[in-house]
Amino acid sequence: GAGVSQSPSNKVTEKGKDVELRCDPISGHTALYWYRQSLGQGLEFLIYFQGNSAPDKSGLPSDRFSAERTGGSVSTLTIQRTQQEDSAVYLCASSSRSGRTYEQYFGPGTRLTVT
Amino acid sequence: AQSVSQHNHHVILSEAASLELGCNYSYGGTVNLFWYVQYPGQHLQLLLKYFSGDPLVKGIKGFEAEFIKSKFSFNLRKPSVQWSDTAEYFCAARNNAGNMLTFGGGTRLMVKP
Numbered sequence: 001g002a003g004v005s006q007s008p009s010n011k012v013t014e015k016g017k018d019v020e021l022r023c024d025p026i027s028g029h030t031a032l033y034w035y036r037q038s039l040g041q042g043l044e045f046l047i048y049f050q051g052n053s054a055p056d057k058s059g060l061p062s063d064r065f066s067a068e069r070t071g072g073s074v075s076t077l078t079i080q081r082t083q084q085e086d087s088a089v090y091l092c093a094s095s096s097r098s099g100r101t102y103e104q105y106f107g108p109g110t111r112l113t114v115t
Numbered sequence: 116a117q118s119v120s121q122h123n124h125h126v127i128l129s130e131a132a133s134l135e136l137g138c139n140y141s142y143g144g145t146v147n148l149f150w151y152v153q154y155p156g157q158h159l160q161l162l163l164k165y166f167s168g169d170p171l172v173k174g175i176k177g178f179e180a181e182f183i184k185s186k187f188s189f190n191l192r193k194p195s196v197q198w199s200d201t202a203e204y205f206c207a208a209r210n211n212a213g214n215m216l217t218f219g220g221g222t223r224l225m226v227k228p
Contacts (some may be wrong), residue, residue, distance in 0.1 A: 031214070033214075033215060033216075035216075037219075042218055042219070042220045042221060043205060043207075043216075043218035043221070044217035044218075045216065045217070048214045048215055049212065056214055059215065091159065093159075102147065102209065103161060103164060104161075104216060105161075106151075106158050106159040106160075107158060108157075108158040109158060112120070112160075
């Protein structure tokens with residue numbers, strides 16, 4: 001079946017602009033995660049959504065970062081007033097909460113470059 | 116704070132050599148452990164996972180990992196690597212009470228033909 005998809009695959013933006021990154025999880029997966037992969041920082045957790053529960057935002061690096069998940073499916077990560085240190089690959093993952101496996105399936109990522 | 120450490124940042128091997136990549140975690144209590152692989156230009160894929168039971172876990176492509184609770188380790192092994200194993204490997208852990216994965220810094224493996 002279809003995996004996790006993300007768009008755009010690449011985004012170049014000027015410092016100070018806002019960007020929106022989109023994630024389509026695997027159909028039926030109730031849990032959705034955003035991670036960031038950057039040089040020197042590795043893979044970092046950003047935010048987690050599970051069903052209709054309040055999201056776990058503990059990994060968001062600043063209040064310029066926000067995310068929403070509409071209808072329990074598609075998610076958008078928004079970065080306001082982008083800075084050069086925001087340049088990274090933003091990864092989305094989804095998982096099913098059935099059973100105990102909690103295996104996370106990752107999308108291809110969006111490579112964000114802030115100039 | 117919870118953390119995952121991978122001590123080898125870069126590994127270069129010749130084909131048919133044996134591989135062992137180290138992974139240590141700092142969690143108390145029950146922990147779920149994972150190894151992910153990222154081939155050049157591709158997305159992260161799960162190699163294997165440990166939740167409970169037999170501490171020796173077998174994954175795809177001939178990889179295996181052993182959970183040693185006393186050493187807080189989950190090292191990845193493969194008896195004979197191939198050129199196609201060239202990739203970056205990430206160890207990750209999830210505390211049973213948490214939701215997100217905590218990743219190690221990754222190990223870049225290059226296999227020379």
